[in-house]
Amino acid sequence: MKFERTLAICLDMxxxxxxxxxxxxxDLPNHKLNDKTATKIVKLFKPYFENITFYxxxxxxxxTKDYKARWLKDNKLSTIKPKRFELASYFTIIRDPEYVKWLKAVGTKKxxxxxxxxxxMTDKYVGRKGAYKELIAATKIxxxxxxxxxxxxxxxxxxKDEVSHLLDVAAENKVTDIFVxxxxxxxxxxxLYDIRINKDNIPLKVKPYYLNYENLxxxxxxxxxxKDDDSYFIPKHKDEIVIYITSDLNVYFNFTNxxxxxxxxxxEDDDISEIVRKIVAGDVPALKFARSILLSDLVKLYGDSNSDKVFSLEDYKMYLLNNYVDDKYNSKLQ
Ligand code: SF4
Known part of the structure; x- marks a missing residue:
């Protein structure tokens, strides 16, 4: 019997x-994977799911240099076609003049x-000298x-002060769709928890551009x-199940890191039927830990009530859970 839910496989090729x-x-490893591996992985999962989307x-x-052929292959491997989202490689945009034309041809609007x-600052955070200049050049292209x-x-x-200045750079570059x-x-x-932005320190000029500021x-x-929430925080998939497969062929859900x-x-190491069982049952150590502790207890263990650092509520729950998971998982390994 096949599971009715679509499985989206994102393979780090x-x-x-x-x-x-x-x-x-x-910092995931950057090994290159070939088409044979991609096809083999889809074939392994196909008997278990009604539909597969492959990225x-x-x-x-x-x-990748063969992005055109790759997109066609991704479509061919999928029973429900992959989406483009509003993403692209700015590395490729500034190196390959064909690419932007191709983006347009496959329907990219934004x-x-x-x-x-x-x-x-941007070069430092991206980890690559020249990244900022590439981003500005890609904007124009x-x-x-x-x-x-x-x-x-x-x-x-x-x-934070540079983010304020960036709003002026955006205006100079005629960019009006901005979010912080x-x-x-x-x-x-x-x-980077220690330098997470404090709510009181968000510059006035930045606030109108801040994502969902009213709920921050x-x-x-x-x-x-x-603090009085006696429920469990158990991350779940909504409609389709999404899995990440890294280039060392480890399989993860798309929740958190x-x-x-x-x-x-x-x-390579595990039987596919066991991998599928774990996907459907949510059977990974972190989710077992998530089912064993109330949010009110997570807050007692890891919350800092003097902190003005900003979070969305869901991100904060995940932050608390990951602290607990790390403590429990590492103590089990010892
Ligand atoms: S562009 Fe940056 S954030 Fe996105 S996957 Fe690469 S390293 Fe991670």
């Missing part, structure tokens, strides 16, 4: 040119680009080809909301 300090995926990327989309401040541009600006205590946010607090961004909470406000406690299995 080509890695990413960047090493962002905020990356929620952490050959998990990080930078189209970060592309989102990510900044962390002005030149030195997209606009010249009638593709709209959205700028996503990540803010923290270190770059703090990012979730997992993966690499969790290591400080950590102390999150704690107030959760791909780390050992969240791992479902490995394509």
């Amino acid at each position: 080509n890695g990413c040119p960047n090493r962002c300090l905020h990356c929620w995926l952490g 050959s990327w998990l990080r930078e989309p189209d970060f 592309v989102q680009l990510t900044f962390f401040g002005l030149e030195a 997209l606009q010249d080809n009638d593709i709209d541009v959205r700028w996503q600006l990540f803010i923290n205590e270190e770059n 946010h703090e990012g979730s607090c997992d993966g690499n961004n969790r290591k 909470l400080s950590e102390s406000e999150c704690i107030e909301l959760l 791909p780390s050992a406690a969240w791992q479902i299995g490995n394509i």
Whole structure:
């Protein structure tokens, strides 16, 4: 019997040119995978799911020289066609003049680009010299080809003044679709907890551009909301089930960062029927820990009621859970 829910497989076939300090995926290995591996993985899952959507990327989309052929192959491997979202590789935009024309041809209306401040700051956070100049150049190339541009600006205590200045740079570059946010607090961004932006320190000029500002909470406000919450925080899929497969063929859900406690299995080492069982049952160590502790207890263990650092409520729950998962998982390993 096949499961009715669609399985979306995101396979990290080509890695990413960047090493962002905020990356929620952490620092995944950049091995290249070939088409045979992609086909084999889809074949393994097909007997178990009514529908499969296959993506050959998990990080930078189209970060490969054969992006045109790859897109066709992704479509061919999928029974429900993959989406383009509003994403593209700015690395490829500025190196391959054909690419932007191809983006247009496959129906791309808008592309989102990510900044962390002005030149030195953005290069530092992307982990690559020249990234800021590429982002500015990519903005112009997209606009010249009638593709709209959205700028996503990540803010923290270190770059908050530069984010203010970036709003002027956006205006100079005729970019009006802009949003600012703090990012979730997992993966690499969790290591930046100490410089997470304080609610009171968000510059006045930035507030109109802040994502969902009216619902933004400080950590102390999150704690107030959760301190008597006797429910469990158990991340779940909505409609389709989405799995991430890294280039070392480890399989994860798309909740939070791909780390050992969240791992479902490995394509080479584990039997596919057992991997599918774990996917459907949510049987990974982290979710077992999630089912064993109330939110009110997580807050007692890991909340800082003096903190003004900003969170969305869901991101804060995940931050608390990951603290607990790390403590429990690491103590089990000892
Ligand atoms: S945030 Fe995106 S672009 Fe940056 S390292 Fe992670 S996957 Fe790559």
